[in-house]
Amino acid sequence: MANRFGERLLGAGSRLKRSLHRATEPRSSALTRREVDRLIGLLFPTGLGADSLNSVRLALQDHDLTASTLRSVIGGVDQHLSPSPFSVGMSREDLAFVAVGGIDVALDRADRSVSASIIESGTWEPHVERVLRQYLVKGSVFVDIGANVGWHTMLAASIVGDAAAVYAFEPNPANARLIAHTIEKNRLPNVHLLPFALSDRVGFSSFQSAIGSNGAFVGSREHDSLDASVTIVPTLRLDDLSIEHVDVLKIDVEGAEPLVLRGAEATIERDHPVIIFEFSCDMSERVGGDAARTHLDMLQARGYELALIEQPTGELLPIGDVGELLAGWGSRFRTEDILAVHR
Numbered sequence: 001m002a003n004r005f006g007e008r009l010l011g012a013g014s015r016l017k018r019s020l021h022r023a024t025e026p027r028s029s030a031l032t033r034r035e036v037d038r039l040i041g042l043l044f045p046t047g048l049g050a051d052s053l054n055s056v057r058l059a060l061q062d063h064d065l066t067a068s069t070l071r072s073v074i075g076g077v078d079q080h081l082s083p084s085p086f087s088v089g090m091s092r093e094d095l096a097f098v099a100v101g102g103i104d105v106a107l108d109r110a111d112r113s114v115s116a117s118i119i120e121s122g123t124w125e126p127h128v129e130r131v132l133r134q135y136l137v138k139g140s141v142f143v144d145i146g147a148n149v150g151w152h153t154m155l156a157a158s159i160v161g162d163a164a165a166v167y168a169f170e171p172n173p174a175n176a177r178l179i180a181h182t183i184e185k186n187r188l189p190n191v192h193l194l195p196f197a198l199s200d201r202v203g204f205s206s207f208q209s210a211i212g213s214n215g216a217f218v219g220s221r222e223h224d225s226l227d228a229s230v231t232i233v234p235t236l237r238l239d240d241l242s243i244e245h246v247d248v249l250k251i252d253v254e255g256a257e258p259l260v261l262r263g264a265e266a267t268i269e270r271d272h273p274v275i276i277f278e279f280s281c282d283m284s285e286r287v288g289g290d291a292a293r294t295h296l297d298m299l300q301a302r303g304y305e306l307a308l309i310e311q312p313t314g315e316l317l318p319i320g321d322v323g324e325l326l327a328g329w330g331s332r333f334r335t336e337d338i339l340a341v342h343r
Helices: 002-024 033-043 050-062 067-075 115-121 126-135 151-160 173-186 257-262 265-271 281-286 292-301 322-327
Strands: 095-100 103-108 142-145 166-169 191-194 203-209 215-218 230-236 248-251 274-280 304-309 316-319 335-342
Touching: 033 050, 033 067, 050 067, 095 115, 095 151, 103 115, 103 151, 103 173, 126 151, 126 248, 126 274, 126 304, 126 335, 142 151, 151 166, 151 173, 151 191, 173 191, 248 257, 257 265, 257 274, 257 292, 274 281, 274 292, 281 292, 292 304, 292 322
Parallel strands: 142 166, 142 248, 166 191, 248 274
Antiparallel strands: 095 103, 203 215, 203 230, 274 335, 304 316, 304 335
């Protein structure tokens, strides 16, 4: 019996040694289809849609199997639809830099949702950039809620000057790491990174990445708090923070905009800041808990005039009657940016 146990142990050790050797030896060809599918099964245990499956297969077959490749593969799949229990940390090899206003912004090559577009085009959301340049001046205080990789944060920092304050709120750890690196590399003491989420209460929320650097709150009914793809993030109210004055407020939090605004009522009443926010009927109701009309009516009731920011030009299209706007909105999933300026 002892001899048979020893033979099995030696056999297992031999198989492990052969597997490690195969995994580390130089390859003359890419992974086989069977190897690729086994790896996909590990990365995405709930499965992938046909389109995602094909793109993941191509990425794994056409590139060396490195940490950066896996980061790109996992980051390119919608985590709401196909959550992965794995995450791969960023390395210096993944970093790229693109300048805005003389500031070198740290970006993630594996991030297909935001960084890749900036690396390719040298800009991000030009319609929002145009409005920011219109309303930010030297000395303005800018608050960027949902700062993502920090592109708009750094654009604002380049405009308002060293004596003014810029606040970047970003709960996604990978994005916050990029913003921190940008601050350190460019020595920006006036840019303040706050790596948590803003909402209408002090507490916590479940946060899940979507594609690449994008992410959002998820309700308790949508995901279990022990889901490996979900991060628990602290939430605070803007009104509870020691920001003495706000001139321009940008909110892009994937549907949680109504929550952020409810937690900023005193700040809005005190300062009447210019507000730029993302708007979607579906996300506003599903994540923010407000009917689309309630969300927009609240701002108008506080004395704000609204305008749709046309893409990609940044032209402002005034919104008079909210009901008329929503009647012609089209798809509930249509997403636009809106400008709110106090009368």
